Amino acid sequence: xxxxxxxxxxxxxxxxxxVTLNCSYEVTNFRSLLWYKQEKKAPxxxxxxxxxxxxxxxxxxxSILDKKELFSILNITATQTGDSAIYLCAVGYNTDKLxxxxxxxxxxxx
Amino acid sequence: ETGVTQTPRHLVxxxxxxxxxxxxxxxxxxxxxWYKQSAKKxxxxxxxxxLEERVENNSVPSRxxxxxxxxxxxxxxxxxxxxxxxxxxxxxxxxxxxxxxxKLFFGSGTQLSVL
Numbered sequence: 235x236x237x238x239x240x241x242x243x244x245x246x247x248x249x250x251x252x253v254t255l256n257c258s259y260e261v262t263n264f265r266s267l268l269w270y271k272q273e274k275k276a277p278x279x280x281x282x283x284x285x286x287x288x289x290x291x292x293x294x295x296x297s298i299l300d301k302k303e304l305f306s307i308l309n310i311t312a313t314q315t316g317d318s319a320i321y322l323c324a325v326g327y328n329t330d331k332l333x334x335x336x337x338x339x340x341x342x343x344x
Numbered sequence: 345e346t347g348v349t350q351t352p353r354h355l356v357x358x359x360x361x362x363x364x365x366x367x368x369x370x371x372x373x374x375x376x377x378w379y380k381q382s383a384k385k386x387x388x389x390x391x392x393x394x395l396e397e398r399v400e401n402n403s404v405p406s407r408x409x410x411x412x413x414x415x416x417x418x419x420x421x422x423x424x425x426x427x428x429x430x431x432x433x434x435x436x437x438x439x440x441x442x443x444x445x446x447k448l449f450f451g452s453g454t455q456l457s458v459l
Contacts, residue, residue: 238386265443265446266446268446270450275434275452275453275455276346276348276434276450276453277434277448277450278346278450279448279449282447322387324446326443329442329443330441330442330443332389332448333386334386335386336385336386337386
């Protein structure tokens with residue numbers, strides 16, 4: 235069965251902390267892995283990864299994919315209260331399938 | 345703003361009501377999607393339209409009826425819903441359907457409560 239598992243389910247940190255969110259997957263014919271941030275309602279795109287070992291970076295956020303071990307991590311350094319959100323991982327597989335994980339809820343307190 | 349607009353933002357309906365959710369995208373995309381997001385569950389794909397043709401229907405009950413009159417508009421018609429249908433309904437679009445088009449643009453969703 236194709237699946238995406240995210241961990242932890244929730245995380246509470248203080249501003250300035252660094253966090254690492256995990257996404258592991260088991261799918262047939264992997265194509266890509268995507269990260270989204272869902273603050274209120276609309277998930278917004280963060281990164282898409284297709285190759286192992288190549289870090290994608292945007293400001294304080296970065297992500298990397300390991301296609302051998304079938305996982306990705308999303309790092310957020312120097313967290314701010316505005317980083318509080320649900321972070322969703324999704325994996326594209328087969329010809330046109332996309333499967334989501336349940337998400338990690340991050341709360342950043344001042 | 346993601347370029348995908350959904351209305352209404354909130355909807356409360358009884359089990360005997362008929363209502364419709366509306367989605368409009370201003371991105372020139374050719375594929376549109378309906379997703380259901382329930383608490384503590386992954387996003388569930390309901391329907392996919394590519395160039396106004398329904399290309400996927402993931403075993404969704406017939407009380408949910410999609411309509412795509414053109415590539416910019418998508419509707420979800422609701423009738424005789426059940427309380428377990430209460431959820432956030434998200435519309436999304438992508439340039440095309442399929443490989444290389446996994447990046448979706450989501451609307452803000454309709455929070456639906458069925459009483």
